[in-house]
Amino acid sequence: MLVVMKNDATKEQVQAVIEEIERMGYRGIAMPGAERTAVCIVGNKGPVDDIRLLTMEGVKEAIPVTKPYKLVSKETVLEPTVISIGNIKIGAGEVIVMAGPCAVENAKQAMTIALYVKAHGAQIFRGGAFKPRTSPYSFQGMGEEGLKILAKVREETGLFIVTEATDNASIELVEQYADIIQIGARNMQNYSLLRRAGQPSKPVLLKRGFAATIDELLMSAEYIMSEGNARIILCERGIRTFTNTTRNTLDLSAIPSIKELSHLPIIVDPSHAAGRREFVIPLSKAAVAVGADGLIVEVHNDPAHALSDGAQSLYLEQFAQLMKEIKLLRKTGV
Numbered sequence: 001m002l003v004v005m006k007n008d009a010t011k012e013q014v015q016a017v018i019e020e021i022e023r024m025g026y027r028g029i030a031m032p033g034a035e036r037t038a039v040c041i042v043g044n045k046g047p048v049d050d051i052r053l054l055t056m057e058g059v060k061e062a063i064p065v066t067k068p069y070k071l072v073s074k075e076t077v078l079e080p081t082v083i084s085i086g087n088i089k090i091g092a093g094e095v096i097v098m099a100g101p102c103a104v105e106n107a108k109q110a111m112t113i114a115l116y117v118k119a120h121g122a123q124i125f126r127g128g129a130f131k132p133r134t135s136p137y138s139f140q141g142m143g144e145e146g147l148k149i150l151a152k153v154r155e156e157t158g159l160f161i162v163t164e165a166t167d168n169a170s171i172e173l174v175e176q177y178a179d180i181i182q183i184g185a186r187n188m189q190n191y192s193l194l195r196r197a198g199q200p201s202k203p204v205l206l207k208r209g210f211a212a213t214i215d216e217l218l219m220s221a222e223y224i225m226s227e228g229n230a231r232i233i234l235c236e237r238g239i240r241t242f243t244n245t246t247r248n249t250l251d252l253s254a255i256p257s258i259k260e261l262s263h264l265p266i267i268v269d270p271s272h273a274a275g276r277r278e279f280v281i282p283l284s285k286a287a288v289a290v291g292a293d294g295l296i297v298e299v300h301n302d303p304a305h306a307l308s309d310g311a312q313s314l315y316l317e318q319f320a321q322l323m324k325e326i327k328l329l330r331k332t333g334v
């Protein structure tokens with residue numbers, strides 16, 4: 001249930017409502033909006049008796065929230081969430097582009113790619129230092145050494161950094177170096193990691209698991225938000241289907257579905273969806289056309305020798321082409 005406060009309700013009145021909700025045995029979370037504050041009730045198993053709340057000072061009305069996820073639901077927050085990182089705004093209408101290699105391999109590789117993608121319009125640099133690989137024998141990432149390289153990339157290029165935390169140990173390090181903490185598809189339902197990412201230190205990029213429904217993705221986001229971190233960016237990165245001409249199937253309908261259900265921004269990863277670089281530009285254009293707030297794309301200066309995901313990594317010149325084509329789409333107002 002959502003307790004909507006009057007436009008002129010005071011902070012004390014909001015606090016009194018939260019305390020009353022706690023006396024009822026639930027949790028009340030204040031959700032400040034552009035015009036009014038609402039208090040979201042979480043932790044109730046059934047309907048809440050709202051009579052006591054409705055008679056309190058400053059309370060306008062009580063609205064039931066029908067979805068199992070409360071805080072990330074559009075029923076709770078009407079305006080789209082905009083996440084600011086420096087001068088970048090994710091979810092404000094502009095397509096934000098995150099680009100870089102699958103994994104940080106060495107300083108020269110990372111810097112070469114970063115300078116190129118920056119020169120062609122990327123705002124955020126991606127690169128894994130902790131890699132969740134399908135095989136235990138594959139390259140697992142450079143660890144903290146990789147994070148130090150990412151910090152240098154930020155210092156020298158001005159690009160912001162997104163990089164993955166794979167467990168509760170690596171997140172301690174990642175949050176010290178990254179501007180956005182990535183939670184990967186394989187960890188979308190790692191609830192202790194989600195709770196840890198909910199400590200409000202840095203924005204979180206939460207990728208959809210490859211066998212997860214939209215509701216499950218939103219419940220995972222709810223874990224993060226219920227701990228206090230409201231700065232969440234969702235990411236559609238392809239799901240597993242019977243189709244085998246691509247690594248995964250990009251679920252383009254996830255974007256309008258999420259826009260209908262949640263106020264959180266949603267970006268698209270065409271690289272892990274396709275698994276093949278030839279498809280990354282067309283899928284990126286499709287993602288922009290259906291309303292994605294951004295893209296996260298793998299790019300490599302030498303994909304043939306990449307330590308991970310070379311086949312889906314764009315050549316540098318292809319990244320320039322991608323940016324050109326996306327700009328055309330934006331100009332024509334698609």
Ligand code: PEP
Pocket residue numbers: 102128132183184185186207237269272
């Ligand atoms: C990645 O972005 O490097 C990655 C491992 O992606 P995903 O979690 O979507 O597989």
Ligand code: MN
Pocket residue numbers: 102103272298308309
């Ligand atoms: Mn990858």
